[in-house]
Amino acid sequence: MNFRKKTNILHILLLTIAVSSCKNENKEVRKAEIKDADLPKNVLPKMKPFVDESPKLTASYIAEKQKKIDSFYNKNWPNNSMNGGFLVAQNGQIIYEKYEGYANFRDKTLITSTTPIHIASVSKVLTATAVLKLVNAKRIDLDQKVTDFLKEFPYPDVTVRMLLCHRSGMRSYAYFTDRDKNVWDRHNTLTNQDILTIMGTKNIGLEQKTGTRFAYCNTNYAMLALIIEKVTKLSYKEAMAEIIFKPLGMKNTFVLDFDKDKKNVAPSYKGNKVEIGIDYLDKIYGDKNIYSTPRDLLKFDRARNSPSFLEPELLAQVYTGYSNEHKGTKNYGLGIRMINWENGKNFYFHNGWWHGFTSSYIPLKDENVTIIALSNKFTRSTYAVRKLSVLFGDYPFKVADE
Incomplete structure (x- = not known):
């Protein structure tokens, strides 16, 4: 074989290897693209179907409770003054519920069992639960640093757990964006990402040293919402629907899409029925901005506290108090408030207040x-409504119908 033929064969061989290599590289790129495209499905935790096997209540028991709850309701909201929805259930069975008033006083739209109402800071319970589902799915570690997810985050010692139980030491975004135009112009609507960017670029100091004490702060949950987005590759609105709302059949529950929904949702009112307008903080989510109904929240509660929803060890951490530097009965878990009495009785709850909601x-x-x-x-x-707890257990509140 002459030199020219050998050279041609060598060129052909090298070209074949190069083409094969490119094909393999393209396959790897396509695999990576496919893997990345499928990421949201992979990171979303699987939901086991929830089957409520609690014993059924007797008709006489229900009638007894209904009479006492009705007496409380009429004294607590005299003259049909509630303007909202109210529900009491046991073992998943609704014992008492009532809906009254207007979702919108202008067009006289009545509030019904399917009317979504802004649940204010009760949204934190649902945000925390979405985070815990991702913890359950091994996508987040409770003691992982926030900086692992949010590179701009300027407080290196803060963990996911600290956000959940309000021990980060951060300042409320409502305070550091309210007073200084150099920090934020209130003519512009604030977003979660804006809060993160401001903290990372405007030298926003901590309120107190990280991990030293409890301080309820909405900024914690605004950051948790961003972490949910980072991990799932979905918007918070989409992630909450996929992790919580859809699997639990919460058909009348959603995260406010500010630009699309702000004129269509039920507005809030002062006690004298004067409508309260929106402001520059109404786009923030995670700490608030979930709309729901009592029936949907009942579905959520039944599933969340079932043994199949979260691993038992993780669920136990939810109801553990993390702020024990000062002796007292009040405490905060992972997205839930609590009162721990010395007799061993525990009362768990979360309240909310935003505008008139x-x-x-x-x-x-x-x-x-x-x-x-x-x-x-x-x-x-x-x-x-916490006073109603005495109708069911040994809780040291005043009797409901006093």
Whole structure:
């Protein structure tokens, strides 16, 4: 074989190897692209179907409770003054519910069992639960640093757990964006990403040293919403629907899409029925901005506290108090408030208040009872529903019908 033939064969061989290599590289690129495209499906935790096997309540028991709850309702919201939805259930069975007033006073749209109402800070319970589902799916570690997810985040010692239990030490975004135009112009609507960018670029100091004490702060949950987005590759609105709302059949629950929904949702009102307008903080989600109904929240509560929803060890951490530097009965878990009495009795709850919206979510775990109250006309009476706990267990509150 002459030199020219050998050279041609060598060129052909090299060209074949190069083409084969390119094909393999393209295959790897396509694999990577496919893997990345499928990422949201892979990171979303699988949901086991929830089957409620609690024993059925007797008709006489239900009638007895209904009479006492009705007496409380009429005294707590006299003259049909609630303007919202109210529900009490045990073992998943609704014992008492009532809906009254207007979702919109202008067009006289009535509030019904399917009317979504802004649940204010009760949204934190649902945000925390989405995070915990991702923890359950091994996509997040509770003690992982926030900087692992949010590179701009300027506080290196803060963990996911600290965000959940309000021990990060961060300042409220409502305060550091309210007073200084050099930080934020209130003519512009603030977003979650704006909060992160401001903290990372405007030298926003901590309120107190990270991990030293409890300080309830909405900024914690605005950051948790961004972490959910980073991990799932979905918007918070989409992720909450896929992780919580759709699997649990919460058909009347959604995260506010500010630009699309702000004129279509039920507005809020002062106690005198004067409508409260939107402001520059109304686009923030995670800490608020979920709309729901008492029936949907009952579905959520039943599933969340079932043994198949979260691993038992993880669920136990939800109801553990993390702020014990000062002796007292009040504490905060992973997205839930609590009162721990010395006799060993524990009361779990979360309240909400945003503009004229007020909300109360109470799971009486020992008695398998759920109490939910939502209103879009400001009233502190929403929070009084905790008194109903004495109808079901040994809780040291004043008797409900006193």
